[in-house]
Amino acid sequence: MFRRRGDGLIASAMLAPAIAILSIFVVYPLGRAVWLGHLRCDATGRKCRTSGWMQYFDVLRSSDFQHALKVTFVYALLTVPAGLVIGVGLAVLADKQIRGIGFFRTIFSSTVATSVAVASLIWFVLLQPQVGLLPDMLSMFGVMKNPGLLNDAGTALPAIAITSIWANLGFTFIIVTAALQSIPAELFESAMMDGAGGWKRFTNVTIPMLSPTLLFVSVVLVTRAFQAYAEVDLLTKGGPNPERSTETVTYLIYGQTSLVKNDIGLKSTTAVLLFVILLVLSLVQFRSLERRVHYGN
Amino acid sequence: MAGVQLVKVTKNFGSVVAVDDFSLDIADKEFMVLLGPSGCGKSTVLRMIAGLEAPTSGEVFIGDQLMNGVAPKDRDVAMVFQSYALYPHKTVRANIEFPLKARGVDSKLRVAAVADAAAVLGLADLLDRKPGQLSGGQRQRVALARALVRDPQVFCMDEPLSNLDAKLRGETRSELVALHQRLGSTFVYVTHDQVEAMTMGSRIAVIVAGVLQQVGSPTDVYDRPANIFVATFLGTPPMNIFPAQLFEAGEHSVGVRPEHMRFVDSHSGGVEATIRLVEHLGHEVHVTGVLADGTVVVARHGGEEASPQSGDMVTVSAEARHRHRFDVSGRRLA
Numbered sequence: 001m002f003r004r005r006g007d008g009l010i011a012s013a014m015l016a017p018a019i020a021i022l023s024i025f026v027v028y029p030l031g032r033a034v035w036l037g038h039l040r041c042d043a044t045g046r047k048c049r050t051s052g053w054m055q056y057f058d059v060l061r062s063s064d065f066q067h068a069l070k071v072t073f074v075y076a077l078l079t080v081p082a083g084l085v086i087g088v089g090l091a092v093l094a095d096k097q098i099r100g101i102g103f104f105r106t107i108f109s110s111t112v113a114t115s116v117a118v119a120s121l122i123w124f125v126l127l128q129p130q131v132g133l134l135p136d137m138l139s140m141f142g143v144m145k146n147p148g149l150l151n152d153a154g155t156a157l158p159a160i161a162i163t164s165i166w167a168n169l170g171f172t173f174i175i176v177t178a179a180l181q182s183i184p185a186e187l188f189e190s191a192m193m194d195g196a197g198g199w200k201r202f203t204n205v206t207i208p209m210l211s212p213t214l215l216f217v218s219v220v221l222v223t224r225a226f227q228a229y230a231e232v233d234l235l236t237k238g239g240p241n242p243e244r245s246t247e248t249v250t251y252l253i254y255g256q257t258s259l260v261k262n263d264i265g266l267k268s269t270t271a272v273l274l275f276v277i278l279l280v281l282s283l284v285q286f287r288s289l290e291r292r293v294h295y296g297n
Numbered sequence: 298m299a300g301v302q303l304v305k306v307t308k309n310f311g312s313v314v315a316v317d318d319f320s321l322d323i324a325d326k327e328f329m330v331l332l333g334p335s336g337c338g339k340s341t342v343l344r345m346i347a348g349l350e351a352p353t354s355g356e357v358f359i360g361d362q363l364m365n366g367v368a369p370k371d372r373d374v375a376m377v378f379q380s381y382a383l384y385p386h387k388t389v390r391a392n393i394e395f396p397l398k399a400r401g402v403d404s405k406l407r408v409a410a411v412a413d414a415a416a417v418l419g420l421a422d423l424l425d426r427k428p429g430q431l432s433g434g435q436r437q438r439v440a441l442a443r444a445l446v447r448d449p450q451v452f453c454m455d456e457p458l459s460n461l462d463a464k465l466r467g468e469t470r471s472e473l474v475a476l477h478q479r480l481g482s483t484f485v486y487v488t489h490d491q492v493e494a495m496t497m498g499s500r501i502a503v504i505v506a507g508v509l510q511q512v513g514s515p516t517d518v519y520d521r522p523a524n525i526f527v528a529t530f531l532g533t534p535p536m537n538i539f540p541a542q543l544f545e546a547g548e549h550s551v552g553v554r555p556e557h558m559r560f561v562d563s564h565s566g567g568v569e570a571t572i573r574l575v576e577h578l579g580h581e582v583h584v585t586g587v588l589a590d591g592t593v594v595v596a597r598h599g600g601e602e603a604s605p606q607s608g609d610m611v612t613v614s615a616e617a618r619h620r621h622r623f624d625v626s627g628r629r630l631a
Binding site for chain 2: 200204
């Protein structure tokens with residue numbers, strides 16, 4: 001494999017920093033979490049006893065985990081397709097060469113520089129029944145104003161989803177805009193000459209040419225949806241209770257009102273299960289969508 | 298089928314004048330080549346015919362119909378792009394079929410039309426492949442088939458051979474000429490390659506800096522160039538341009554094609570030159586010399602003739618009937 005013995009040593013030396021960083025910050029924590037996942041611990045995390053590897057299955061079967069997983073799936077379904085459609089739509093609109101479009105590009109991409117905490121705070125104010133703009137607008141269509149979208153079990157999760165869609169819009173917009181600009185203009189011109197109108201050009205040229213980007217963005221958005229924590233913590237703290245209607249899996253692990261917050265063993269079990277579920281989901285996304293993805297030539 | 302007419306067409310991009318007061322008549326069924334160096338505006342002219350650019354002023358007619366303001370899809374013009382612009386995610390079949398599908402043509406008719414176009418261009422065995430699985434020449438044929446399948450009035454081609462290697466380019470040149478003869482359509486073909494222009498065009502329009510310099514048959518343009526630019530742009534090596542005094546009286550310039558430069562006896566008149574470079578190309582030899590005033594002179598002769606060697610002093614001359622004369626502004630005299 002190596003032409004000289006020295007080559008192997010040089011290669012090992014050059015790889016060593018990366019291996020060391022990966023080992024310390026990825027492999028060890030992951031291995032440690034898997035190990036902790038079969039323990040039950042006290043609040044301090046110092047006194048642990050073995051509960052057996054079946055603990056993974058016990059947590060998986062538990063109603064708390066299944067509820068949180070269901071909430072997380074619904075949250076992903078609310079945020080990912082809508083975020084993708086709005087992001088692509090805005091990017092396509094902003095791709096036109098018209099005067100002043102740079103201003104709109106800046107506005108559309110600005111949320112990428114907004115932290116989840118700031119986004120949550122903005123939307124917390126906007127969604128307040130007393131002072132918020134959105135409940136006022138919704139009340140015009142007969143949607144109730146009190147107790148407020150975040151305090152109603154039926155609307156709390158969609159309300160958080162709006163925050164997440166808004167916060168992720170900048171990311172989707174920037175990535176899709178970059179991808180749009182790399183599509184050769186001749187393809188659109190050719191389609192135009194072939195008689196394709198705007199919609200046909202969009203479905204026959206834009207979407208297929210964007211497909212690798214859309215796959216990437218959808219995987220990232222699904223991952224982000226499954227990792228949603230800060231917005232839940234800041235806006236609803238997993239509530240309204242007792243329905244726990246916004247308690248996502250990540251909130252189940254870390255949340256202040258979480259059922260497992262005092263047991264590092266159970267937290268690890270849940271975290272590892274979330275990791276496995278995300279891994280499987282990503283693989284399914286790649287497998288199912290890759291056939292529709294064109295990587296160019 | 299129909300001809301194309303451009304009447305006093307100007308195209309500005311901001312302060313840049315890409316095409317300036319351009320008028321050209323392209324006859325029905327003609328193979329017109331727009332020839333010029335890169336950036337001269339020839340592609341802009343083609344794009345205005347196709348409807349991809351709107352003229353700043355002037356009129357574009359296809360047949361008798363004024364095309365200003367008419368959308369590209371409604372012009373009955375097909376275009377073959379330099380990059381071929383094939384849809385990489387579609388099969389060859391779907392690429393060829395797309396113009397018909399986009400226009401809502403019945404599926405049975407589409408199948409038949411695709412089969413016909415594929416047969417004409419030898420693509421029948423490649424219909425289920427994607428463009429990425431094809432060679433450059435095959436992609437070029439798919440682009441042609443996609444244009445052909447619509448049976449348009451006018452074919453616009455923007456340097457379609459420039460991505461092919463030299464051998465394939467030569468082969469495809471003759472295929473395109475044969476296709477033009479077979480279809481009997483109007484072809485407008487853009488190129489910067491004078492060999493393509495000379496071998497393919499019924500007529501050539503030479504363009505420089507957005508201005509039409511000369512229109513004529515390849516022989517006309519080569520044998521009677523309208524100005525020094527056309528004279529030096531066409532021909533390899535290009536025409537030699539000398540001050541008239543070297544050969545005859547007057548203040549004009551004299552142009553002599555390299556194949557008409559002769560090495561003569563020093564007593565029979567002519568100009569002395571020192572040979573700097575001798576290039577043997579097999580079928581011919583290019584001999585480059587320098588006159589006493591630094592003017593470069595190039596002669597071309599058959600490979601079987603004896604050739605001077607680098608460093609030799611020779612006398613070069615040209616018969617009067619092979620001299621082209623240009624006035625001080627560069628325009629042809631007589």
